[in-house]
Amino acid sequence: MAEPLLEVNDLAVHFPTEDGLVKAVDGISFSVQPGESLGVVGESGSGKSVSFLTVMGLITRPQAVIEGEIIFQGQDLLTLPSEEMRNVRGAKISMIFQDPMTSLHPYYKVGAQISEAIRVHQKVSKQEAREQAVEMLRRVGIPRPDERADQYPHEFSGGMRQRAMIAMALSLNPDLLIADEPTTALDVTVQAQILDLIDRLREEFNAAVVIITHDLGVVAEHCDHIQVMYAGRIVEAGDRRDIYYKSHHPYTWGLLSSIPRLGETTVKERLNPIKGLPPSLIFLPPGCSFNPRCPHAFDRCRTEMPELLPSDGHHASRCHLSLADKERIFNEEVMVRS
């Protein structure tokens, strides 16, 4: 296999607080190949955003304790001086955020904000930067980009703003685009447009894409690989088909069963949500972090943390259940719904 674009080894991000140590990310390892699309799925507080903010070098709290390695194109980003990190951030790795409302500056014209990003990293004249910005707006499907570049963010709709954010993120032709809940604030129709756009641009720009989301539906059509996070750890990782058709972790089962299906139903069918709430990241339960919410937990789960073990190929899960049990439960309880 080719050299991975991004390789994260045993990354941990801990925040000391008055109440105790918050283990936001607790030892995750994964890699992203050039041009691939990775879906990162988990609830609020599962550490999915924090881990990628760390990749971007955007965890700025001085007291944060960051351990492990983030190897991007052969360089460890965690040891890179901040000057050099600035050359990577934005130019080689860029990020779009959930809320297109708050991630654009309300006082500046959209075109100016995009050309600013270009001018920070490239030696081009204002005029050239603007031309590039307009071209980017056109490529992300904004009609009349020439006029739109001179408008302010409030004149854009939510979907248009997210397009402008994508234009900005791709303006420097990055190798890795991180999309943190890019469509959560948008209507489903606009969500479909934006996801299609990201797909199309991934091919056009040959960039790897990471989509962070809490909705397994969103990544079903758009990601090759998927990793599921819970309480700061990866609990299951695999190819798309592994996750949707033969998932091996009860948390993934819970996520799959929580989504209302559009399928044919004659009677009103009840959803089968995961019970309870995600645990506090300060006081993680002993054993498997998911055991208090897991309907299949047994004694061993309450005392011993399972390892993330591969079952076949890329597919790995962090669960004590035997493979046979996992397959049986998945087929009997989860798959029947879809």
Add this chain to the structure above:
Amino acid sequence: MSIQVNERSEPAPTTSETPLIRIRGLRKLFPITRGILFQKRIGNVHAVDGVDLEIFKGETLGLVGETGCGKSTLARVVMRLYEATEGSIEFEGQDITRVHGKQLRGLRREMQMIFQDPFASLNPRKTVGSIIGTPFRLHGTVPRNKIKGEVQQLMELVGLNPEHYNRYPHEFSGGQRQRIGVARSLALRPKLIVCDEPVSALDVSIQAQVLNLLEDLQEEFNLTYLFIAHDLSVVKHVSDRVAVMYLGKIVEMAEGQTLYNNPKHPYSGALLSAVPIPDPDLAAAKKRIILEGDVPSPIDPPSGCRFHPRCPNAQFPKCSDDEPVLVAQHEGQVAACHFPLADRAIIQADPGESR
């Protein structure tokens, strides 16, 4: 593998019974003015533009559409939070379009609302007990010394720990906060609850918990819901009937399953095809209608069919000149379109069904 599902889970409400809510020709225009001293009206936002709708007792009516289609405005006009510009609203046969004062106060008891944002809809400086108890204090339905007990009962009912009576909203997670909103709306034992995007701000796992709670409460108290959302999968899951709204008008209405199998209006088809399906094979098999652009401005809505500028099937000049009206399609289904979609235009017989 083509099972035509036509049997119904529940008998369709017949038109002979009095609906809980009957809306006739409802319009709500917001004036746009220019000038500071002499505010001159220069146009109107046609937020709701001629809606006829009935909501029957005990049913859940889903209302779905994109941002800016007027679904929240419609709900607020029904709740009498906005004054209707034209048309009438009847509640249990009584015209409530213009009631005010004491009568309106009485009406408020019958209709309550759950809001989208569980962060913005709870006063951060009041305790949960005081938030849920406010309806009792305002309406005096429970003697003051009994309020605490009632509130704790409500908290238990919606799955909150009654001991958290004295906590503040920020001490709760998003899903729990939405439960507080639900408890507050139930305090006066209303007949109708308007749920305005009650789960769109929540994580999917928490979303499912809240949806189940709403279903349980409906059964227990025989509630009627007007359920608003932009996600058709959520709406279909909770609703008996679904109304699709576009630019201030209802363009299609049908039972959830009928709408899923055979959407007739291309806009309903587009909404359906936009729903993310957590099943890669099924997702790949569905037909896509990708809508270009956003909802046009409701200040100056397009002529003829309002959907024609974005419609993939529009035929000119028919669609741009002639406004379609709601006509009956399948049983219990109405759609406003000159060139309705064929049956099963979006999702073929479910390949996942056999697995």
